[in-house]
Amino acid sequence: MKRVLFALLVLVIASAFGVQQQKPQPGNLKAAMTRGKTVYEATCLACHQPDGLGVQNMNPPLVKTKWVLGDKKALIKIVLKGLQGGEIEIDGDKFHNPMPPQESTLSDQEIADVLTYIRNSFGNKASLVSMGEVKAVRAKLK
Amino acid sequence: MKKVLILACSVVFAAAAFGSDTTRVKSSSTGIVKKDEAPITLPQGFKSVVIATDLGRARHLTVAANGDVFVKLEKLKEGKGILRLHDKNGDGKADEITGWGNYIGTGIAIKNGYLYASSDENVYRYKIDEKTGKVDTASVEKIVTGLVSQNQHSSKSIALDNSGNIYVNIGAPSNCCQVQDRVKGSPGQDPCPILEKAGGIWQFKADKANQSYAEGVRYATGLRNVVGLDWNTEVNELYCMQHGRDMLFQFFPELFNQKEGAENPAEEMFRLTKGADCGWPYCYYDNDKQQKLMTPEYGGDRKKADRCADKTKSVAQFPGHLAPNGLLFYTGSQFPAKYKNGAFIAFHGSWNRSPEPQAGFFVVFMPFKNGMPNGKWEVFADGFSQIPKGATEGRAKYRPCGLAQGPDGSLYVSDDTNGTIWKVNYSK
Numbered sequence: 001m002k003r004v005l006f007a008l009l010v011l012v013i014a015s016a017f018g019v020q021q022q023k024p025q026p027g028n029l030k031a032a033m034t035r036g037k038t039v040y041e042a043t044c045l046a047c048h049q050p051d052g053l054g055v056q057n058m059n060p061p062l063v064k065t066k067w068v069l070g071d072k073k074a075l076i077k078i079v080l081k082g083l084q085g086g087e088i089e090i091d092g093d094k095f096h097n098p099m100p101p102q103e104s105t106l107s108d109q110e111i112a113d114v115l116t117y118i119r120n121s122f123g124n125k126a127s128l129v130s131m132g133e134v135k136a137v138r139a140k141l142k
Numbered sequence: 143m144k145k146v147l148i149l150a151c152s153v154v155f156a157a158a159a160f161g162s163d164t165t166r167v168k169s170s171s172t173g174i175v176k177k178d179e180a181p182i183t184l185p186q187g188f189k190s191v192v193i194a195t196d197l198g199r200a201r202h203l204t205v206a207a208n209g210d211v212f213v214k215l216e217k218l219k220e221g222k223g224i225l226r227l228h229d230k231n232g233d234g235k236a237d238e239i240t241g242w243g244n245y246i247g248t249g250i251a252i253k254n255g256y257l258y259a260s261s262d263e264n265v266y267r268y269k270i271d272e273k274t275g276k277v278d279t280a281s282v283e284k285i286v287t288g289l290v291s292q293n294q295h296s297s298k299s300i301a302l303d304n305s306g307n308i309y310v311n312i313g314a315p316s317n318c319c320q321v322q323d324r325v326k327g328s329p330g331q332d333p334c335p336i337l338e339k340a341g342g343i344w345q346f347k348a349d350k351a352n353q354s355y356a357e358g359v360r361y362a363t364g365l366r367n368v369v370g371l372d373w374n375t376e377v378n379e380l381y382c383m384q385h386g387r388d389m390l391f392q393f394f395p396e397l398f399n400q401k402e403g404a405e406n407p408a409e410e411m412f413r414l415t416k417g418a419d420c421g422w423p424y425c426y427y428d429n430d431k432q433q434k435l436m437t438p439e440y441g442g443d444r445k446k447a448d449r450c451a452d453k454t455k456s457v458a459q460f461p462g463h464l465a466p467n468g469l470l471f472y473t474g475s476q477f478p479a480k481y482k483n484g485a486f487i488a489f490h491g492s493w494n495r496s497p498e499p500q501a502g503f504f505v506v507f508m509p510f511k512n513g514m515p516n517g518k519w520e521v522f523a524d525g526f527s528q529i530p531k532g533a534t535e536g537r538a539k540y541r542p543c544g545l546a547q548g549p550d551g552s553l554y555v556s557d558d559t560n561g562t563i564w565k566v567n568y569s570k
Contacts, residue, residue: 046392046496050535055493056559057216058294082325085293092217096293100325 036117052122060095076137108134194236197561201248202544210275214250249300260298262291288354290340295367308348313367314341319423330439362418370469377513383466388494404495410456418454425450463492464502474551488542503527
């Protein structure tokens with residue numbers, strides 16, 4: 001019994017430690033959000049709007065949608081490669097404007113920051129996107 | 143028992159026969175007004191009544207001689223793409239809403255005993271008895287087919303003349319015909335290949351089935367996207383409202399500051415004759431310079447006119463990005479004399495003015511004389527968006543889209559956010 005308890009304790013501590021490691025430092029998040037906001041305003045706001053809700057029929061909302069909150073790799077790919085328009089469908093509504101690719105205009109850091117920003121703004125709450133994650137997707141798509 | 147059975151059967155048959163023209167939209171509450179919505183603001187002497195709500199994406203609309211209102215939907219409502227609003231008890235509001243047509247679209251019009259409606263690829267027509275508002279849905283004919291529909295600007299607006307022709311807008315699936323659409327720095331294609339099959343107004347016969355590009359005439363070209371389109375019966379000519387291009391500030395901050403990007407290019411009204419070339423994508427109308435100039439993607443610097451000098455000139459210009467979605471020349475006698483033969487324009491409201499405050503979301507009146515604007519335009523109906531003035535955020539509650547005139551000279555306005563329909567009347 002003691003052994004089991006000990007093992008359990010180790011597991012709990014280990015998992016807590018693991019979470020701790022994955023969890024961003026509050027300072028990191030704040031800095032990434034500040035940088036991400038600048039990128040958003042310069043590159044994304046015109047279409048996705050100041051409130052992230054997009055434009056009916058044209059530019060999709062970034063709020064509480066699987067496209068933003070789900071698979072990070074897929075999200076990074078959209079930013080790097082863009083979209084033709086018409087691919088995104090949310091609750092039966094399609095969005096028809098193309099999304100311009102950003103692979104030659106934004107750096108890995110800028111993409112990580114802006115994605116962290118949109119995943120934690122407009123009522124969204126999701127994990128950070130790191131520069132390494134963007135770098136990996138960019139390398140894979142080359 | 144036998145008697146009951148026969149009775150039951152005949153009731154069922156009668157119901158089926160009655161429902162043969164249109165199918166009743168299921169839920170009894172659909173579209174029927176329970177309480178008056180916040181009223182829109184109008185000039186003195188005008189009053190509005192909300193005749194229906196919650197119809198969904200209500201785009202253009204038309205009114206039959208008996209007062210029934212027909213609405214084209216951009217998203218199916220309970221499987222229906224066209225709705226008929228009927229006022230059974232005569233209280234001025236729709237209390238019987240039926241529908242048919244399993245395709246989405248924007249255009250709808252009644253002419254010479256037919257109701258015409260468009261999907262984003264085709265134009266259909268149905269026989270209508272305007273005295274009763276009854277539509278024979280089985281009489282459906284596909285008049286026009288196979289039109290370009292590629293995501294952007296895919297809606298087809300329609301207008302009919304008095305010589306048996308129908309005019310259909312085919313919007314360009316592009317912002318500015320760049321090599322890479324909406325990519326900063328990508329040059330304009332020259333010549334723009336899109337203009338062969340889109341970016342203009344095509345003319346077809348109103349009574350001939352299955353026409354496509356080979357049977358039609360490219361009546362006017364160089365129009366990026368048109369949603370508001372109407373035939374002016376006073377001078378017998380076609381007029382349209384063009385949606386100007388987006389992203390001037392974002393793509394050319396060295397030429398347009400944030401405010402100039404919000405105000406440019408103009409949304410333009412054109413009076414069209416056959417063969418008109420309104421200039422898109424090579425030219426745009428600069429609201430600050432009050433001139434048609436070369437588009438920056440084609441080498442424009444806000445000074446050069448070059449090949450834009452001989453393009454068809456617009457007869458009126460409006461602030462940038464307001465999105466004129468409805469155009470109606472008023473021919474009724476109910477409104478005061480100044481409105482006769484003038485133009486009502488429904489502005490859907492902007493998005494590409496951000497981060498400047500959005501604008502539009504109103505119905506404008508422009509006085510006309512002999513088919514030309516006669517005086518400055520004025521806001522006729524406002525208060526649709528309910529966004530506080532000057533706010534840079536906020537979502538419009540209602541967005542005006544379609545306009546129609548009733549047999550008694552009243553004006554109808556549709557909203558494609560919630561599907562609200564207003565009827566505007568005048569009394570001294």
